[in-house]
Amino acid sequence: MAIKIEKTFQVQEPLDRVWKFLSDPTKVAGCVPGAQVTEAVDDRTYKGLIKVQVGPSVTDYRGEAHIELLDHEKHEIQMVGKGQDVRGKGSASMKMTAQARALPDGSTEVVTVSEVNVVGLLAQLGARMIQEVSNRMFEEFTRNLRTQLQQERVVDTEQPSTSGNAAQPEPIKAVPLVLSVAKESAGRFLRRIFGGPDSR
């Protein structure tokens, strides 16, 4: 099933630092929970793994991501990725565009538009949840991104930047994600009924 996700977020860092980070796939992968880059085929194509856990069942997606467009002037990156579960439980593919721009106060705004397509068991059980789970993954991603950028700023003059995380990636636990998503859905629903900020 195809799901469109549009996300915009701000980072309290200057544009060129954010852009440098974003245009390095190994660094970006390091911010995606449960993800790992395993091989750089060339400077545009990368192979990797991502672990997703739904309840007791762990799914390992193995796939490839290709940078279609990297525009250093417009600060725009376009990427397509496709992965298959190693045991054959399904697949997922994604097309993503991200554009960074400087804000007047010196921080950076990043606008992303992604189209995610999921096939297999996850699409059956998680159909309703995929949108929300993607939201959550994104929130964790931006949190990690901000942290990484902050850390880099601190160590920048002292050491070369590390690429990705060397340790075993922790699988994204979709059950706590699902539970917190359910809580959030319920919260939004109640807010819609009783008034309050509509978080659509």
Place this chain on the structure above:
Amino acid sequence: MLHKTSPEIGGMGHSVKRKEDLRFVQGKGTYVEDVRLPGMVYGQMVRSPYAHARIKAIRTEEARKLPGVLAVITGQDLEKAGLSWMPTLFHDKQMVLATGKVLFQSQEVAFVVAEDRYTAADAAELVEVDYEDLPVLVDPHRALDADAPILREDREEKTNHIFHWEVGDRKATESVLQSAPVKAKLDAFFPRCHPAPLETCGCVADYNSATGKLTVWETSQAPHAHRTLFALVAGLPENNIRIIAPDIGGGFGNKVPIYPGYVCAVVASLQLGRPVKWIETRSENLQSTGFARDYHMTAELAADRDGKLRGLRVKTLADHGAFNAAAQPSKFPAGLFSICTGSYDFATAFCEVDGVYTNKAPGGIAYRCSFRVTEAAYLIERAMDVLAQELKMDPVELRLKNFIPGDKFPYQSPLGWSYDSGDYHAAMNLALEKIGYRDLRKQQEDKRKNGELMGIGVSSFTEIVGAGPAHTFDIVGIKMFDSCEIRVHPTGKAIARMGTKAQGQGHETTFAQIIAQELGIPVADITVEEGDTDTAPYGLGTYASRSTPVAGAATSMASRKIRDKARKIAGHLLEVSEEDLEWEPGKFYVKGAPSKSKTIQEIAFAAYTNLPPGLEAGLEAVHYYDPPNLTFPFGTYICVVDIDKGTGEVKVRRFVAVDDCGNIINPMIVEGQIHGGLTEGLAIAFMQEIAYDENGNIQGGTFMDYLVPTAVETPNWETDKTCTPSPHHPLGAKGVGESPNVGSPAAFVNAVVDALAHLGVRHIDMPITPWKVWQILKAKGVAE
């Protein structure tokens, strides 16, 4: 002539309490999953997550290494035995375990066997499959496009088109449609749904290597047909195969086909020499076993300005999924869909159906509908309402005007059926009276002035059941007769077996009642058994409402053979000639001297102790019945709904069901069947659909999404009857199990559309969910 019997005997018309209930209320039924044999092991399927993909590799080593795992079977293994494909029940074949490619999500790819079910589940998780996904086809309207992916590479003709079938007079109907002053056209989709009996499918396959006998406990509505197919496909001698269909927890057509799970369990048992149990989960049941409906239909009605019908043209696109596994008579690729002229007298009609493959679960079985009759009844009953709307005519008036009149029976329909009997006016009038139709229409007018939404839906359906006469009907070549064998013991008790197999219809009671009717032996003294192919005579099983029309007739005829012999014995005992004897249920008496009589019990005893010279001992008979025609139960259902403008929820306020199934064996059981079928119709109309997204992911694959009504959603059903016996059935009975599922969807949908007709709504496709209704209300500006 049907004698009246006493309640102690319990013949036709008595609401005898069911004999099977004693074990069920104590939890002492024997369903397949209850079968436990020494040394039994468990099988579990590994299934495809992809709707269309090539299989590049299957790795089973990790699974095999797990302690407790005994075997992992793949399509390649089966291929060596020539079993990776098996014939379907309808001129096609299907993969048992996938070889080369998979064609629908949840398709069977490997079969794991382990000492216990938990280890089997662990092992199934460890099987690794490399897939290369292929473009998916889920829209049947795209199946014949030039760029559509060809699904069945195994077929000679590389096309997704399965069949084209047509019947009727194309030219005459075309010309009537051109010339008629009034026309109505309706595009109606009957969504894919699933019978979902509460017990899923499963089997215990037990090959005894010491005796060479294979015994399979199976959830099968047609055990004999399964036995023959196993013999032909697996090359096992038929005398060494025993299929036992024990208690079955609901069938509704879902348990007619042979599923890959059965074949794999048999193969595993043959391989291991141990009993192998395979019971599918509910998800597997909903996602891979025989679905129903999925018909995209168009009806065009031609009429005069006064509402007199002139012609009907129907065109249908049938979505059969990845394999044509429809369980239906071999000459009818669209089943009995051509009953779509319904209860109406058409001068001319034409019907054509095209079937296509898609990347969905295979099937097209008859879900409580006698081979596509539900689709046909839905279409015509919906189309009549659309025409009524066009003519600004009351839908009841339109129907009354066009019903086949009583004097036209047996009625030759323009699509080739000979309806045995019917009195549509009587059923309709009784229903109208019971529901208070005129007052309801007044009430609707008043409510509309207040902006309240109330609707009345009518469905006057005709069913066609009891397949079927040998000259036209067979399933994979086996003729659709059915049978009964009765043996009366010296003490006057009897045992009888039939070729049918109940899954809740109460045959242990109703067939005993038929024998009670014919022989006067009390129901309590008659044991009825079904489902064991080693003891029951050959029959085609129970589905399509055929048990009473066919096996019921066989039971009656076998009883009469016994009665004929009993007459000879009675004459001998009373020392009179046979012609001087009269029969009343339970005894023969001498004409004019009723005190000189012999009971059937005395006669039975004499059959073993005191026979006329030259007459064989024993009192038994067997009869194989070839029905001369199908039977045509019918009825009128009227439904009243109220729509909540805030939520779009449709509440069924009242539902009157008047059914005519000819002479009734057990009114209590018939009423129960109607309740159950109407509840299924309610579910189909308002809550159920097995849908697929554009990648072929199933969207209705568990009971979380595929909704079954609970006691809270289900209204009280008001039932009544008229009685128009079948002229050709020995008991005048017609069969009724499926009528409620056939006739009700249109009643529900007609009611909802009627509630919104004044806003310009003509049709809403099922399932009519609150969301769908609310969107319409919003668009029409009346939502709250």
Place this chain on the structure above:
Amino acid sequence: MVTKNLVRVKVNGQDCEAEIEPRLLLAHFIRDVLGLTGTHVGCDTTNCGACTVILDGRPVKSCTVFAVQAEGREIRTIEGVANHGQLHPLQEGFKEEHGLQCGFCTPGMILSAYALLEKNPHPTEEEIRWGISGNLCRCTGYQNIVKAVQYAANKMSGEKHAA
């Protein structure tokens, strides 16, 4: 290799114990370990209620309870409803009112009704329908099941008055 737990449960008045895996479902414990096959499994998403048993007086779906959770507790299954071969009024009611057809939902249905009548001996029709709303039936349309429960309620209150 696989850890097993000793579980002790009172089932239909009898003490039972067995060594089982912690992940064993109560439904499977009842059916496969104890051999009481009256409790049925009809789905895999806790929707159908065919597996209903009574655990310490409360009706539960035994497919969603681990057997180890029943440690030290009491269970009543359908096999424990009749009294030494004498049918319980509910069982009688189901038979008299044609409250079953294929019989698969019946054990779970009877136990839900059993628990309902213990709490509410004179339920209205609506209360009965809500009381059995966790049990799916595909055959009967529930109408006769409601009648069966009413039969039992009447009989049981009549018996109380007689006693």
